Amino acid sequence: MNLADAARTGLVEIRAHKARSLLSLAAIAFGVAAILYTFAIANEALTKQREAFNLVGPGPIQITFMQWRKEDDKSLRLSRGLTSDDAESIRLALPWVHMVSPVLDTWGEVRYKFLNRWSGLLGVTDEWRKRNWVYTLRGRFFNKSDYETGAPVCVLIEPGGWAKGKSAEARRWSYYNDEDIDGLIVHYNLLNQEISVNNTVLTVVGILKDPPKDKDPRWFKSDRGNNRLLVPLTTAQRYFNNDNWRSDKPVAERVSFIDLDTGSLATVPAATRRLQSLLDILHRGEKDFQIVDLRQEIQKKVNEMREHALTILSLGLLAILAGGVGITNVTLATVYSRIREIGVRRAVGATRMDILMQFVVEAMLLGLLGGIAGVIIGLGGLLFVAEEGVEKLGYLVWWHYLFTVFISVGASFVFALYPAYSASRLDPTEALLYE
Amino acid sequence: MFDGDGGARTTPLIEVRRVTKEYKTGTKVSALSGLSLEFHSGEFTAIAGPSGSGKSTLLNLIGTLDAPTHGEILHQGRKVTGLSAEELADFRLRHLGFIFQAYNLIPVLSAVENTEYPMVLQGVPAPERRARAMEALRSVGLEALAHRRPDALSGGQQQRVAVARSMVHRPMVVLADEPTANLDSKTAAALLDLMHGLNTEHGLTFIFSSHDPAVLSRATRVVHIRDGRLVDPSEAHAAPDGVA
Ligand SMILES: Nc1ncnc2c1ncn2[C@@H]1O[C@H](COP(=O)(O)OP(=O)(O)OP(=O)(O)O)[C@@H](O)[C@H]1O
Ligand SMILES: [Mg+2]
Numbered sequence: 001m002n003l004a005d006a007a008r009t010g011l012v013e014i015r016a017h018k019a020r021s022l023l024s025l026a027a028i029a030f031g032v033a034a035i036l037y038t039f040a041i042a043n044e045a046l047t048k049q050r051e052a053f054n055l056v057g058p059g060p061i062q063i064t065f066m067q068w069r070k071e072d073d074k075s076l077r078l079s080r081g082l083t084s085d086d087a088e089s090i091r092l093a094l095p096w097v098h099m100v101s102p103v104l105d106t107w108g109e110v111r112y113k114f115l116n117r118w119s120g121l122l123g124v125t126d127e128w129r130k131r132n133w134v135y136t137l138r139g140r141f142f143n144k145s146d147y148e149t150g151a152p153v154c155v156l157i158e159p160g161g162w163a164k165g166k167s168a169e170a171r172r173w174s175y176y177n178d179e180d181i182d183g184l185i186v187h188y189n190l191l192n193q194e195i196s197v198n199n200t201v202l203t204v205v206g207i208l209k210d211p212p213k214d215k216d217p218r219w220f221k222s223d224r225g226n227n228r229l230l231v232p233l234t235t236a237q238r239y240f241n242n243d244n245w246r247s248d249k250p251v252a253e254r255v256s257f258i259d260l261d262t263g264s265l266a267t268v269p270a271a272t273r274r275l276q277s278l279l280d281i282l283h284r285g286e287k288d289f290q291i292v293d294l295r296q297e298i299q300k301k302v303n304e305m306r307e308h309a310l311t312i313l314s315l316g317l318l319a320i321l322a323g324g325v326g327i328t329n330v331t332l333a334t335v336y337s338r339i340r341e342i343g344v345r346r347a348v349g350a351t352r353m354d355i356l357m358q359f360v361v362e363a364m365l366l367g368l369l370g371g372i373a374g375v376i377i378g379l380g381g382l383l384f385v386a387e388e389g390v391e392k393l394g395y396l397v398w399w400h401y402l403f404t405v406f407i408s409v410g411a412s413f414v415f416a417l418y419p420a421y422s423a424s425r426l427d428p429t430e431a432l433l434y435e
Numbered sequence: 436m437f438d439g440d441g442g443a444r445t446t447p448l449i450e451v452r453r454v455t456k457e458y459k460t461g462t463k464v465s466a467l468s469g470l471s472l473e474f475h476s477g478e479f480t481a482i483a484g485p486s487g488s489g490k491s492t493l494l495n496l497i498g499t500l501d502a503p504t505h506g507e508i509l510h511q512g513r514k515v516t517g518l519s520a521e522e523l524a525d526f527r528l529r530h531l532g533f534i535f536q537a538y539n540l541i542p543v544l545s546a547v548e549n550t551e552y553p554m555v556l557q558g559v560p561a562p563e564r565r566a567r568a569m570e571a572l573r574s575v576g577l578e579a580l581a582h583r584r585p586d587a588l589s590g591g592q593q594q595r596v597a598v599a600r601s602m603v604h605r606p607m608v609v610l611a612d613e614p615t616a617n618l619d620s621k622t623a624a625a626l627l628d629l630m631h632g633l634n635t636e637h638g639l640t641f642i643f644s645s646h647d648p649a650v651l652s653r654a655t656r657v658v659h660i661r662d663g664r665l666v667d668p669s670e671a672h673a674a675p676d677g678v679a
Contacts, residue, residue: 005555009543009544012543012544013543016542016543340538341538341541341542344533344535344538344539344540344541345541345552346500346524347498347500347527347533347535348527348528348533348552348553348556348600349524349525349527349528349529349531349553349556349557350524350528350556351520351521351524351525352520352521352524353521354524354556427501428500428501429495429500429501432500432535
């Protein structure tokens with residue numbers, strides 16, 4: 001008996017017992033949908049990791065300033081903390097390092113007309129543009145004289161909104177909060193206007209626009225969107241060096257962190273060692289800085305996503321298992337309801353293998369239908385249930401669909417084996433007597 | 436078409452040699468006790484006997500669906516006792532046809548699909564097996580109902596489909612265990628006419644069981660058994676003129 005004949009009889013059987021077939025089909029389908037979702041998440045993690053790595057550059061390192069809280073401060077105050085002088089020394093000592101970008105990370109009260117809003121504020125150098133440049137620019141960025149003179153100019157960062165996949169209402173809500181700085185930037189055309197930040201009047205020379213939130217490759221940065229205000233580092237150090245509440249010695253050249261890019265992954269460890277010894281000397285042995293490998297940070301986030309994917313995968317496998325037990329159940333029921341028929345088939349000359357194959361093929365057909373239904377349910381679920389569903393869909397590749405269907409067919413095969421085997425072992429005379 | 440070899444008396448078609456069949460259900464039950472019998476090609480033989488006499492047991496053993504406790508069974512001089520389950524399945528598929536009392540058919544398959552089932556197992560190409568199945572259905576007069584499912588056929592019609600299926604692959608013998616037991620007397624007579632017609636026209640060998648005198652009267656040879664033994668040991672061999 002060939003496969004096509006077994007499949008044809010199987011289809012007829014499935015059609016003849018619709019309710020029974022539908023039940024096990026549903027269980028399988030949910031498992032398949034969950035597995036499909038896992039694939040989407042896993043692939044999303046991979047893709048985002050790749051994007052993020054591309055974005056941070058090949059050899060990203062960050063040196064962060066660890067300010068002591070006054071009460072824990074056991075330092076001898078030999079160090080001035082992290083400063084733009086450190087950045088300059090690094091540039092001189094490690095001239096091959098591709099990017100040295102000192103940043104002063106602080107905040108300010110923005111006033112425009114009758115409105116006042118709080119915003120994060122970054123003092124940056126031109127090096128800042130080398131990393132995470134995902135914006136579209138209106139107006140201009142800072143020029144040489146802005147940096148040199150500490151000019152009272154600023155660039156604003158406008159929220160990017162959502163590309164797709166959200167209702168207008170949801171889009172409006174997540175676009176920005178009207179009550180904070182985002183609302184101010186979105187509602188008023190501030191280009192070439194004057195705003196006041198902590199009572200210093202700044203001219204808005206440019207506006208950067210974020211990419212849409214769902215397309216933002218900087219997903220791994222938790223602080224994105226908080227800093228809407230950029231000023232030249234010199235300007236920040238002159239006017240907004242106000243984040244000294246933890247330290248009793250205000251330092252004019254203060255920076256919060258220095259972003260570096262060694263240019264290649266291979267040079268990161270060597271650069272880290274060099275930086276460590278250099279800064280140990282510059283800071284006179286005070287441990288008030290930390291050297292962070294950004295790739296490891298990204299990897300950590302990716303691992304979190306992977307764990308999430310694994311959780312869903314195990315749920316999906318559980319559902320497949322439940323579906324599989326359903327298949328076992330349905331096949332057993334089918335076998336019991338067809339004992340006489342099995343007797344007739346055996347008498348006419350069907351071998352045990354023929355009988356086994358008959359039931360296995362039937363179950364695999366159910367698995368195939370369940371798998372296809374699962375793909376449809378999965379796609380539907382991603383589209384309508386999950387908020388970021390549309391985005392997730394983009395991470396599914398054709399073989400994901402094929403593989404999930406394959407899993408469901410394979411599971412059906414495995415779970416039908418036992419009942420099919422017991423059917424094949426039935427004694428023909430007893431089967432013929434069965435009422 | 437069915438090459439019944441009516442003349443050759445040297446080797447019987449089927450030989451049952453001192454066969455005993457015991458069932459162990461608490462106490463030992465002897466369904467057959469040292470029974471010996473011969474059947475020849477082209478016969479239209481009835482096994483007669485009261486309920487529990489061992490008719491079904493005998494037909495199952497001849498049909499290789501079950502194995503005897505003692506003794507042996509030969510088909511065309513070849514011993515079938517001792518063959519493996521797969522070999523027996525293949526033997527049944529090629530050489531035997533079966534008709535049962537009822538529920539002969541696979542419920543989800545149409546009449547013609549049921550009829551071609553043995554050929555599906557044999558791997559006969561679809562167009563050929565469909566043509567042969569239709570021919571068999573024509574010979575039982577059911578061509579018009581070929582595409583009906585069993586549940587849309589009467590008991591008599593179902594048995595005719597079973598007859599068509601049992602002969603479609605040109606077996607050397609058709610075994611029928613009480614094929615008319617579930618039919619009314621008129622339908623039963625018609626089914627017997629059909630079987631007898633196939634026997635005389637195609638030389639198809641039939642061995643069937645019954646305890647209905649009207650059915651038995653149609654047989655060209657009757658073997659009576661009781662308590663698993665021949666009532667008249669001389670019936671073990673066919674009378675020289677017993678073949679139609
Ligand atoms: N599977 C079995 N297990 C135990 N005993 C059995 C089994 N099959 C048949 N028997 C016994 O063997 C004896 C012969 O049974 P068998 O079915 O061959 O009789 P039969 O002539 O076909 O009867 P009926 O006319 O009622 O069909 C009976 O006593 C029966 O109870
Ligand atoms: Mg019986």
